[in-house]
Amino acid sequence: MAALARAWSVALHGVEGHAVEIEAAIGGGLPGIHLVGLPDAALHESKDRVRAAVVNSGRSWPNERIVLALSPATLPKAGSGFDLALACCVLAAAGVVSQSALERTVLLGELALDGRLRPVRGVLPCLLAARAAELGRVVVPAATLPEAALVDGLDVHGAESLSEVLAWLMSGRPLRRPGSIAPCLRTEPPDLADVVGQPDARHALEVAAAGGHHLLMVGPPGTGKTMLAQRIVGLLPALEPDDALALAAIRSVAGRLPEDEPLSTAAPFVAPHHSTSMAALVGGGSRTAKPGAVSLAHRGILFLDECAEFGPHLLESLRTPLEEGEVRLARAEGTVRYPGRFQLILAANPCPCAPPHDRDCICPSLVRRRYLGRLSGPLLDRVDLRTRMQPVTALTGAGEAAEDTATVRARVLTARAAAATRWAAHGWRTNAEVPGPVLRTRFALPRSATRPLDAGLRVGELTARGADRALRVAWTLSDLAGLDRPERETVEMALYFRDRRAS
Missing domain, CATH: 3.30.230.10 (Ribosomal Protein S5; domain 2)
Structure with missing residues (x-):
């Protein structure tokens, strides 16, 4: 036997x-x-x-x-x-x-x-x-x-x-035992006061941080698109313990867990290069699928600089994670799921030649249209905020100094707290997570406030999804303004940030 x-x-x-x-x-x-x-x-x-x-x-x-x-x-x-x-x-x-x-x-x-x-x-x-x-x-x-x-x-x-x-x-000879967990020290990101000018883009960044919204910045090189994107992390709150543990688990599976700070409460900032592969972006690999940049940015920021240089198949692969907050990878051995609830920050030049000023552009109109046309309508429809960056005309100004990260972060945290309190009974944390039908039924706004949305739908400037996303942005704007609910002015401001001419 x-x-x-x-x-x-x-x-x-x-x-x-x-x-x-x-x-x-x-x-x-x-x-x-x-x-x-x-x-x-x-x-x-x-x-x-x-x-x-x-x-x-x-x-x-x-x-x-x-x-x-x-x-x-x-x-x-x-x-x-x-x-x-x-x-x-x-x-x-x-x-x-x-x-x-x-x-x-x-x-x-x-x-x-x-x-x-x-x-x-x-x-x-x-x-x-x-x-x-x-x-x-x-x-x-x-x-x-x-x-x-x-x-x-x-x-x-x-x-x-x-x-x-x-x-x-x-x-029974004793083995080593784990020591105490070292306190997580928050590494301060670059300060928002370093960015020169760009009031519209700074406001859009604040709204994105306050509501968890996706953001597209379009402008000539050197106007501060990357600088702004890198500074949004300083505006975000620390991760909840469960989210920090989930992020650590993803990093552990990917082999990216830092030994000196395994449990980080800082929101991750992941910025893949435009030459990255599909497996590196959304996850994959032979046999067992590994997590990609989308999952490594869970509960943080996924920044695609020069997004128009990414292949269309890469950009379109983001559509499902943006909607569902997870990545599903099918292999012969089965389907694996990785968390992927992130904020998408896109930055692009207006055309391939990208001169400092539009007047110096040598690209034909068809080339300019094709360049940003790589960002498909369905993908752009999922981006809540769009802003146009203007060329910097002076490095110093006679006006007041630009607001620093601490000042803006205080407003962001106040707005997030208001949203979290409002949606706590439903299990949502930010305005960006609230389903559109809820905003149109249980939290419906007066007809006078939503009239700009109806006008946009009627003339074809908005889709139904776009209208829902504009409503979410309007709630974030009202939270930043300290209002109980959006008014017509905040709805119009939300539509201003969705204007296709901004991109």
Whole structure:
């Protein structure tokens, strides 16, 4: 009769972890290792890594038939993070480690051939899954202990090698424990006072930050489009604890989690280059799809500078995340979902030659139209605010100094607090998240206030979606003005920011 043993690990599917029970059976046939349970190529190769690590750690490898089963059998398993669990399970079946020592214990980590324990991606979502499955103890590579410290309610241990783990399982020799979480220091972004002029664009940026709206800035080079975009992060509030943890999980899966500050409460700012690929923008890759810039900007800013230089297929791929707040990537192994609720900031030159002043443009009208025509109507319809940047005519002015970030941020936070209070019972945080039908029914404005929207719909200047988005902007403008609800003037101002001539 074959000797049996069980251990636990976690399989990642996107940012969702699933507890995996690993079973080892030794005996009953010719010597060999058989791994079943839908392993990918990296996991299939773990048989040789695990055997070498066990032997080089001073333990004997059973010279018998070994069957390793990963359950649920229908769930695809990927990566090298199962190595440690496989090794301990085989040694438990061989009688080296007692089965009781492995009960309710999750083992994560890749094994080097000499037995060293190497870090793997996605430790944070793996620990969240272990906690949800009520598996009380977890062993992770020591290098990932700062990341593991973010999850409470688990008995977490860190090890440098397989030998340390075996000594802990067999004789209780203590392993490393996670330290206290270092306080997150907010890094102050560049100040808004650095931007010269551009009152309309500054106002649009403030409205975008206050309501969570998407923004398009069009203007000649050197007018401050990138400067303004980089400064919107300083206007946004700190992330809620759940959002910060979700962002950390995405970064962990992508291998982008900073070791010195794993849990950041600052809104992310992601600015991919226009030559980026589809997989880098929305996520993807061979076999298991990895998160892209859209997900790394979750609850923050995705900035596309020179957006007209992006391929049309890249820009159109943003339409679904903009509406639904998530990215769905279909592969042969299944469909993975990554969060992707972000604010889109677009910046573009008015034409390919992009002179400092429009009077110097040498582009024919058809070329100018085609250039910004790469931003399709359906995409622009999802952009709430559009503003035209004007050439800077003087670096210093005789008027008052421009408002700094702290002053504008105070107004933004007040407006956000008003919106959060109003929508709290419905589960929405910002005006940009409120569905249009709600604004037109339960929170309907007087006919006198919405008459400009009706006029725009009647002459074809607005779509139904555009009217809903203008309503959301109007609510944000009223929050910034301290009003209880939008008036006709705020609705007209919202339509001013949607004027197609601004782009």
